[in-house]
Amino acid sequence: MHSAVIKSILCAGLYPNVAAAIEGTIGLPPGSNTPPSKIMSTADWPLWFDGKREVHIHPSSLNHNIKDPEYPFLVFLEKVETSKVFLRGTSIISPYSLLLFGGSISVQHQMGVVVIDGWLKLTAPAQIAVLFKELRSALHAVLKDLIRKPEVMTVSSKEVVKTIIKLLVEEKASHFS
Template identity: 55%
Template sequence: MMVAYRKWVKILHEGIHAAERFCDSKFMSSSVMRTISDLRIEFGTLLADIGLINLRKSKTEERRKENLDVWFSDRTQPFNMYSQEPEVVKAVLCVGLCPNIAEGLVNRLAKPEKQTQRYAVWHDGRREVHIHPTSINKTCKAFQYPFLVFLEKVESKKIVNLRDTTIVSPFSILLFGGSVDVQHHSGSVTIDGWLKLAAPAQTAVLFKELQLTLHSILKDLIRNPEKSGIVHNEVVKSMVHLLIQEGKTATRMN
Protein backbone atom coordinates (compact mmCIF):
# COMPACT_ATOMS: atom_id res chain seq x y z
CA MET A 1 0.00 0.00 0.00
CA MET A 2 2.88 2.32 0.78
CA VAL A 3 4.34 1.77 -2.69
CA ALA A 4 0.93 2.29 -4.32
CA TYR A 5 0.41 5.53 -2.40
CA ARG A 6 3.76 6.92 -3.49
CA LYS A 7 3.02 6.09 -7.11
CA TRP A 8 -0.40 7.74 -6.77
CA VAL A 9 1.19 10.92 -5.37
CA LYS A 10 3.68 11.00 -8.24
CA ILE A 11 0.99 10.51 -10.88
CA LEU A 12 -1.24 13.09 -9.17
CA HIS A 13 1.16 15.77 -10.42
CA GLU A 14 0.05 14.84 -13.94
CA GLY A 15 -3.53 15.67 -13.04
CA ILE A 16 -6.55 14.31 -11.21
CA HIS A 17 -7.76 12.29 -14.19
CA ALA A 18 -4.38 10.57 -14.54
CA ALA A 19 -4.47 9.67 -10.84
CA GLU A 20 -8.01 8.30 -11.18
CA ARG A 21 -7.00 6.17 -14.17
CA PHE A 22 -4.08 4.80 -12.14
CA CYS A 23 -6.41 3.86 -9.28
CA ASP A 24 -8.87 2.21 -11.66
CA SER A 25 -6.08 0.16 -13.27
CA LYS A 26 -4.98 -1.10 -9.83
CA PHE A 27 -8.52 -1.62 -8.49
CA MET A 28 -8.03 1.09 -5.88
CA SER A 29 -10.31 3.89 -4.76
CA SER A 30 -9.32 7.49 -5.53
CA SER A 31 -11.33 8.74 -2.57
CA VAL A 32 -9.48 6.35 -0.25
CA MET A 33 -6.13 7.63 -1.51
CA ARG A 34 -7.22 11.21 -0.90
CA THR A 35 -8.37 10.25 2.59
CA ILE A 36 -4.97 8.69 3.30
CA SER A 37 -3.31 11.92 2.17
CA ASP A 38 -5.55 14.04 4.40
CA LEU A 39 -5.04 11.78 7.42
CA ARG A 40 -1.29 11.80 6.84
CA ILE A 41 -1.22 15.60 6.98
CA GLU A 42 -3.53 15.66 10.00
CA PHE A 43 -1.37 13.17 11.89
CA GLY A 44 1.83 15.02 11.02
CA THR A 45 0.31 18.30 12.16
CA LEU A 46 -0.68 16.76 15.49
CA LEU A 47 2.85 15.47 16.01
CA ALA A 48 4.18 18.95 15.26
CA ASP A 49 1.69 20.60 17.63
CA ILE A 50 2.88 18.49 20.57
CA GLY A 51 6.51 19.06 19.66
CA LEU A 52 7.54 15.58 18.49
CA ILE A 53 8.53 16.82 15.04
CA ASN A 54 9.63 20.26 13.94
CA LEU A 55 7.78 22.10 11.22
CA ARG A 56 9.43 24.91 9.35
CA LYS A 57 8.21 28.14 10.89
CA SER A 58 7.82 31.16 8.66
CA LYS A 59 5.73 34.26 9.02
CA THR A 60 5.22 34.46 5.28
CA GLU A 61 4.35 30.80 4.78
CA GLU A 62 0.99 29.62 6.02
CA ARG A 63 0.22 26.07 7.03
CA ARG A 64 -1.49 25.34 3.78
CA LYS A 65 -2.28 21.77 2.89
CA GLU A 66 -0.01 21.82 -0.16
CA ASN A 67 2.95 23.13 1.83
CA LEU A 68 2.48 20.55 4.58
CA ASP A 69 2.22 17.72 2.07
CA VAL A 70 5.54 18.73 0.51
CA TRP A 71 7.13 19.12 3.93
CA PHE A 72 6.02 15.72 5.20
CA SER A 73 7.27 14.11 1.98
CA ASP A 74 10.75 15.61 2.35
CA ARG A 75 13.08 12.61 2.76
CA THR A 76 15.81 14.79 4.26
CA GLN A 77 13.74 15.41 7.38
CA PRO A 78 14.68 13.36 10.47
CA PHE A 79 11.19 11.90 10.78
CA ASN A 80 11.57 10.41 7.28
CA MET A 81 14.99 8.90 7.90
CA TYR A 82 13.69 5.32 7.65
CA SER A 83 10.60 5.93 5.53
CA GLN A 84 12.11 3.96 2.63
CA GLU A 85 12.80 0.87 4.75
CA PRO A 86 9.84 -1.55 4.45
CA GLU A 87 10.95 -3.54 7.50
CA VAL A 88 10.85 -0.43 9.67
CA VAL A 89 7.50 0.72 8.29
CA LYS A 90 5.98 -2.71 8.97
CA ALA A 91 7.40 -2.65 12.49
CA VAL A 92 5.66 0.69 13.05
CA LEU A 93 2.41 -0.90 11.87
CA CYS A 94 3.01 -3.68 14.37
CA VAL A 95 3.29 -1.08 17.13
CA GLY A 96 0.12 0.69 16.04
CA LEU A 97 -2.04 -2.40 15.50
CA CYS A 98 -0.87 -4.49 18.46
CA PRO A 99 -2.51 -6.58 19.98
CA ASN A 100 -4.22 -7.35 16.64
CA ILE A 101 -1.80 -10.14 15.75
CA ALA A 102 -2.43 -13.50 14.10
CA GLU A 103 -0.21 -16.51 13.52
CA GLY A 104 -0.29 -18.69 10.43
CA LEU A 105 -1.16 -22.32 11.16
CA VAL A 106 0.75 -25.04 9.32
CA ASN A 107 1.33 -28.73 9.64
CA ARG A 108 4.37 -28.56 11.88
CA LEU A 109 5.22 -32.22 11.16
CA ALA A 110 5.68 -31.52 7.45
CA LYS A 111 9.00 -30.08 6.38
CA PRO A 112 8.45 -27.02 4.18
CA GLU A 113 10.01 -27.09 0.72
CA LYS A 114 10.81 -23.39 0.87
CA GLN A 115 11.39 -20.78 3.54
CA THR A 116 8.20 -19.01 2.46
CA GLN A 117 4.86 -20.72 2.99
CA ARG A 118 1.18 -20.21 2.31
CA TYR A 119 -1.11 -20.16 5.34
CA ALA A 120 -4.77 -20.88 4.63
CA VAL A 121 -5.72 -20.65 8.29
CA TRP A 122 -4.59 -18.22 10.97
CA HIS A 123 -5.09 -17.96 14.73
CA ASP A 124 -5.49 -14.77 16.75
CA GLY A 125 -4.90 -16.29 20.18
CA ARG A 126 -8.56 -17.16 20.71
CA ARG A 127 -9.90 -18.78 17.57
CA GLU A 128 -9.36 -19.65 13.95
CA VAL A 129 -9.42 -16.68 11.58
CA HIS A 130 -8.96 -16.10 7.85
CA ILE A 131 -7.69 -13.30 5.65
CA HIS A 132 -10.62 -11.43 4.11
CA PRO A 133 -11.40 -12.50 0.51
CA THR A 134 -10.98 -8.91 -0.73
CA SER A 135 -7.50 -8.58 0.75
CA ILE A 136 -4.45 -8.62 -1.52
CA ASN A 137 -2.84 -11.04 0.92
CA LYS A 138 -5.65 -13.53 0.33
CA THR A 139 -4.25 -14.40 -3.09
CA CYS A 140 -0.62 -14.31 -2.03
CA LYS A 141 1.03 -17.63 -2.87
CA ALA A 142 3.58 -17.50 -0.06
CA PHE A 143 4.42 -15.40 2.98
CA GLN A 144 7.85 -14.49 4.21
CA TYR A 145 6.82 -14.83 7.86
CA PRO A 146 3.96 -16.62 9.66
CA PHE A 147 2.77 -13.49 11.48
CA LEU A 148 0.48 -10.66 10.50
CA VAL A 149 -1.18 -7.64 12.04
CA PHE A 150 -4.68 -6.52 11.09
CA LEU A 151 -6.97 -3.54 11.50
CA GLU A 152 -10.31 -5.23 12.07
CA LYS A 153 -12.25 -8.50 12.18
CA VAL A 154 -15.40 -9.17 10.19
CA GLU A 155 -17.60 -12.15 11.06
CA SER A 156 -19.71 -13.68 8.31
CA LYS A 157 -21.39 -17.09 8.26
CA LYS A 158 -19.48 -18.16 11.38
CA ILE A 159 -16.17 -17.35 9.67
CA VAL A 160 -14.00 -14.58 11.10
CA ASN A 161 -12.08 -12.66 8.44
CA LEU A 162 -9.24 -10.20 8.97
CA ARG A 163 -9.15 -6.97 7.01
CA ASP A 164 -6.24 -4.64 6.24
CA THR A 165 -3.51 -7.16 6.96
CA THR A 166 0.27 -6.77 6.86
CA ILE A 167 2.86 -9.51 7.27
CA VAL A 168 5.34 -8.69 10.04
CA SER A 169 8.62 -10.26 11.08
CA PRO A 170 9.55 -12.19 14.25
CA PHE A 171 11.82 -9.33 15.36
CA SER A 172 8.89 -6.91 15.07
CA ILE A 173 6.80 -9.24 17.20
CA LEU A 174 9.55 -9.60 19.80
CA LEU A 175 10.10 -5.85 20.01
CA PHE A 176 6.56 -4.53 19.70
CA GLY A 177 4.11 -7.44 19.99
CA GLY A 178 3.38 -7.06 23.69
CA SER A 179 4.70 -8.42 26.96
CA VAL A 180 7.62 -10.84 26.68
CA ASP A 181 7.79 -13.95 28.87
CA VAL A 182 11.08 -15.83 28.46
CA GLN A 183 11.09 -19.61 29.06
CA HIS A 184 14.78 -20.23 29.69
CA HIS A 185 14.62 -24.03 29.86
CA SER A 186 12.56 -24.62 26.72
CA GLY A 187 14.33 -22.01 24.59
CA SER A 188 11.12 -20.22 23.74
CA VAL A 189 9.33 -16.96 24.43
CA THR A 190 5.64 -16.15 24.85
CA ILE A 191 4.38 -12.83 23.50
CA ASP A 192 1.29 -11.18 24.96
CA GLY A 193 0.39 -14.33 26.88
CA TRP A 194 -0.30 -16.63 23.90
CA LEU A 195 2.02 -16.31 20.91
CA LYS A 196 4.99 -18.66 21.23
CA LEU A 197 8.26 -18.20 19.35
CA ALA A 198 11.39 -20.31 19.44
CA ALA A 199 14.31 -18.21 20.67
CA PRO A 200 17.46 -18.88 22.69
CA ALA A 201 17.11 -17.47 26.19
CA GLN A 202 19.98 -15.03 25.69
CA THR A 203 18.38 -13.63 22.52
CA ALA A 204 14.94 -13.39 24.11
CA VAL A 205 16.31 -11.55 27.15
CA LEU A 206 18.14 -9.11 24.86
CA PHE A 207 14.93 -8.27 23.00
CA LYS A 208 13.05 -7.89 26.27
CA GLU A 209 15.66 -5.43 27.52
CA LEU A 210 15.49 -3.51 24.25
CA GLN A 211 11.72 -3.32 24.58
CA LEU A 212 11.90 -2.02 28.15
CA THR A 213 14.59 0.50 27.21
CA LEU A 214 12.50 1.80 24.31
CA HIS A 215 9.50 2.25 26.63
CA SER A 216 11.70 4.32 28.93
CA ILE A 217 12.93 6.45 26.01
CA LEU A 218 9.39 7.08 24.79
CA LYS A 219 8.18 8.04 28.28
CA ASP A 220 10.99 10.56 28.53
CA LEU A 221 10.15 11.86 25.06
CA ILE A 222 6.51 12.37 26.04
CA ARG A 223 7.58 14.29 29.14
CA ASN A 224 10.14 16.32 27.19
CA PRO A 225 9.00 16.51 23.54
CA GLU A 226 11.61 19.17 22.78
CA LYS A 227 14.18 16.35 22.96
CA SER A 228 12.86 14.93 19.71
CA GLY A 229 16.12 13.52 18.37
CA ILE A 230 14.93 9.97 18.95
CA VAL A 231 16.06 8.77 15.51
CA HIS A 232 19.64 9.43 16.58
CA ASN A 233 19.29 7.48 19.83
CA GLU A 234 21.72 4.54 19.86
CA VAL A 235 19.11 2.09 21.14
CA VAL A 236 16.65 3.08 18.41
CA LYS A 237 19.39 2.83 15.78
CA SER A 238 20.23 -0.66 17.05
CA MET A 239 16.60 -1.73 16.74
CA VAL A 240 16.38 -0.35 13.22
CA HIS A 241 19.59 -2.16 12.29
CA LEU A 242 18.19 -5.46 13.62
CA LEU A 243 14.98 -5.06 11.62
CA ILE A 244 16.76 -4.18 8.38
CA GLN A 245 19.28 -7.01 8.71
CA GLU A 246 16.50 -9.48 9.46
CA GLY A 247 14.79 -8.46 6.23
CA LYS A 248 17.98 -8.84 4.22
CA THR A 249 18.66 -12.28 5.71
CA ALA A 250 15.13 -13.47 4.96
CA THR A 251 15.42 -12.22 1.37
CA ARG A 252 18.66 -14.13 0.82
CA MET A 253 17.19 -17.33 2.25
CA ASN A 254 14.17 -17.12 -0.03
Protein backbone atom coordinates in the same frame (compact mmCIF):
# COMPACT_ATOMS: atom_id res chain seq x y z
CA MET B 1 11.80 4.49 5.05
CA HIS B 2 12.42 0.76 4.90
CA SER B 3 9.34 -1.52 4.72
CA ALA B 4 10.47 -3.52 7.80
CA VAL B 5 10.38 -0.33 9.88
CA ILE B 6 6.95 0.59 8.54
CA LYS B 7 5.60 -2.89 9.31
CA SER B 8 6.97 -2.63 12.84
CA ILE B 9 5.21 0.70 13.26
CA LEU B 10 2.00 -1.01 12.09
CA CYS B 11 2.58 -3.73 14.69
CA ALA B 12 3.07 -1.12 17.41
CA GLY B 13 -0.11 0.71 16.41
CA LEU B 14 -2.37 -2.28 15.76
CA TYR B 15 -1.28 -4.68 18.50
CA PRO B 16 -3.12 -6.80 19.79
CA ASN B 17 -4.75 -7.18 16.35
CA VAL B 18 -2.43 -10.06 15.49
CA ALA B 19 -2.98 -13.43 13.87
CA ALA B 20 -0.53 -16.30 13.54
CA ALA B 21 -0.21 -19.40 11.42
CA ILE B 22 -0.17 -22.61 13.48
CA GLU B 23 3.66 -22.66 13.66
CA GLY B 24 3.52 -19.25 15.35
CA THR B 25 1.15 -20.37 18.11
CA ILE B 26 1.45 -22.37 21.32
CA GLY B 27 -1.17 -24.81 20.10
CA LEU B 28 -4.63 -25.01 18.70
CA PRO B 29 -6.81 -22.28 20.21
CA PRO B 30 -9.74 -23.44 22.34
CA GLY B 31 -12.93 -23.60 20.32
CA SER B 32 -11.09 -23.95 17.02
CA ASN B 33 -13.22 -25.76 14.49
CA THR B 34 -10.22 -27.17 12.62
CA PRO B 35 -9.40 -30.83 13.21
CA PRO B 36 -5.72 -31.44 14.08
CA SER B 37 -5.32 -33.75 11.06
CA LYS B 38 -6.22 -30.87 8.72
CA ILE B 39 -3.75 -28.53 10.43
CA MET B 40 -0.91 -31.00 10.23
CA SER B 41 -1.49 -31.73 6.56
CA THR B 42 0.28 -29.62 3.96
CA ALA B 43 -2.30 -27.16 2.77
CA ASP B 44 -1.90 -24.71 -0.07
CA TRP B 45 -2.51 -21.79 2.27
CA PRO B 46 -1.63 -21.37 5.92
CA LEU B 47 -4.38 -21.48 8.53
CA TRP B 48 -4.48 -18.36 10.68
CA PHE B 49 -5.53 -18.00 14.33
CA ASP B 50 -6.20 -14.90 16.43
CA GLY B 51 -5.46 -16.54 19.78
CA LYS B 52 -9.07 -17.64 20.21
CA ARG B 53 -10.17 -19.22 16.95
CA GLU B 54 -9.45 -19.81 13.30
CA VAL B 55 -9.62 -16.68 11.14
CA HIS B 56 -9.33 -16.09 7.40
CA ILE B 57 -7.76 -13.34 5.35
CA HIS B 58 -10.54 -11.48 3.54
CA PRO B 59 -10.59 -11.97 -0.25
CA SER B 60 -10.16 -8.21 -0.73
CA SER B 61 -6.86 -8.22 1.20
CA LEU B 62 -3.58 -8.18 -0.69
CA ASN B 63 -2.43 -11.12 1.44
CA HIS B 64 -5.45 -13.29 0.61
CA ASN B 65 -3.57 -15.49 -1.88
CA ILE B 66 -0.28 -15.66 -0.01
CA LYS B 67 0.78 -19.30 0.19
CA ASP B 68 4.16 -19.09 1.88
CA PRO B 69 4.52 -15.95 4.00
CA GLU B 70 8.02 -14.92 5.06
CA TYR B 71 6.87 -14.97 8.71
CA PRO B 72 3.92 -16.74 10.38
CA PHE B 73 2.54 -13.51 11.87
CA LEU B 74 0.34 -10.71 10.61
CA VAL B 75 -1.42 -7.63 11.94
CA PHE B 76 -4.86 -6.60 10.80
CA LEU B 77 -6.94 -3.46 10.79
CA GLU B 78 -10.33 -5.03 11.33
CA LYS B 79 -12.05 -8.35 11.98
CA VAL B 80 -15.50 -9.04 10.55
CA GLU B 81 -17.71 -12.07 10.90
CA THR B 82 -19.96 -13.16 8.03
CA SER B 83 -19.85 -16.78 6.90
CA LYS B 84 -16.42 -16.95 8.60
CA VAL B 85 -14.27 -14.62 10.68
CA PHE B 86 -12.33 -12.49 8.19
CA LEU B 87 -9.36 -10.18 8.68
CA ARG B 88 -9.09 -7.04 6.57
CA GLY B 89 -6.19 -4.68 6.09
CA THR B 90 -3.51 -7.28 6.81
CA SER B 91 0.25 -7.01 6.77
CA ILE B 92 2.79 -9.77 7.44
CA ILE B 93 5.03 -8.80 10.36
CA SER B 94 8.32 -10.12 11.62
CA PRO B 95 9.18 -11.76 14.93
CA TYR B 96 11.37 -8.75 15.79
CA SER B 97 8.31 -6.51 15.45
CA LEU B 98 6.41 -8.70 17.91
CA LEU B 99 9.32 -8.84 20.33
CA LEU B 100 9.62 -5.05 20.33
CA PHE B 101 5.98 -3.99 20.15
CA GLY B 102 3.88 -6.99 21.17
CA GLY B 103 2.48 -7.95 24.53
CA SER B 104 4.10 -9.50 27.58
CA ILE B 105 7.11 -11.71 26.90
CA SER B 106 7.75 -15.02 28.64
CA VAL B 107 11.09 -16.69 27.97
CA GLN B 108 11.18 -20.48 28.32
CA HIS B 109 14.97 -20.78 28.57
CA GLN B 110 15.28 -24.58 28.52
CA MET B 111 13.06 -25.00 25.45
CA GLY B 112 14.44 -22.04 23.48
CA VAL B 113 10.95 -20.61 23.12
CA VAL B 114 9.58 -17.11 23.60
CA VAL B 115 5.85 -16.75 24.24
CA ILE B 116 4.08 -13.44 23.76
CA ASP B 117 0.76 -12.86 25.52
CA GLY B 118 0.48 -16.56 26.32
CA TRP B 119 -0.21 -17.72 22.75
CA LEU B 120 2.24 -16.34 20.16
CA LYS B 121 5.33 -18.59 19.92
CA LEU B 122 8.80 -17.81 18.62
CA THR B 123 11.76 -20.16 18.64
CA ALA B 124 14.87 -18.32 19.77
CA PRO B 125 17.91 -18.67 21.97
CA ALA B 126 17.13 -17.37 25.46
CA GLN B 127 19.92 -14.78 25.22
CA ILE B 128 18.28 -13.17 22.19
CA ALA B 129 14.92 -13.01 23.95
CA VAL B 130 16.47 -11.45 27.05
CA LEU B 131 18.29 -8.87 24.89
CA PHE B 132 15.00 -7.94 23.22
CA LYS B 133 13.38 -7.50 26.63
CA GLU B 134 16.18 -5.08 27.53
CA LEU B 135 15.89 -3.29 24.20
CA ARG B 136 12.15 -2.97 24.71
CA SER B 137 12.75 -1.41 28.14
CA ALA B 138 15.26 1.03 26.64
CA LEU B 139 12.77 1.98 23.92
CA HIS B 140 10.03 2.58 26.50
CA ALA B 141 12.39 4.84 28.46
CA VAL B 142 13.24 6.81 25.29
CA LEU B 143 9.55 7.25 24.43
CA LYS B 144 8.72 8.27 27.99
CA ASP B 145 11.47 10.92 27.92
CA LEU B 146 10.31 12.21 24.52
CA ILE B 147 6.75 12.55 25.77
CA ARG B 148 7.97 14.58 28.77
CA LYS B 149 10.46 16.69 26.79
CA PRO B 150 9.76 16.37 23.03
CA GLU B 151 12.36 19.01 22.17
CA VAL B 152 15.24 17.06 23.73
CA MET B 153 16.58 13.81 22.32
CA THR B 154 19.78 12.62 23.96
CA VAL B 155 22.65 10.86 22.21
CA SER B 156 21.80 7.59 23.99
CA SER B 157 18.15 7.92 22.87
CA LYS B 158 19.28 8.33 19.28
CA GLU B 159 21.50 5.26 19.62
CA VAL B 160 18.60 3.13 20.91
CA VAL B 161 16.43 4.20 17.96
CA LYS B 162 19.28 3.62 15.46
CA THR B 163 19.89 0.16 16.91
CA ILE B 164 16.22 -0.79 16.62
CA ILE B 165 16.03 0.44 13.03
CA LYS B 166 19.20 -1.46 12.13
CA LEU B 167 17.84 -4.67 13.70
CA LEU B 168 14.55 -4.36 11.83
CA VAL B 169 16.20 -3.64 8.49
CA GLU B 170 18.72 -6.48 8.81
CA GLU B 171 16.35 -9.11 10.17
CA LYS B 172 16.26 -12.32 8.18
CA ALA B 173 13.60 -15.04 8.26
CA SER B 174 16.14 -17.55 9.55
CA HIS B 175 16.62 -15.83 12.94
CA PHE B 176 13.28 -16.81 14.39
CA SER B 177 10.43 -19.06 13.51
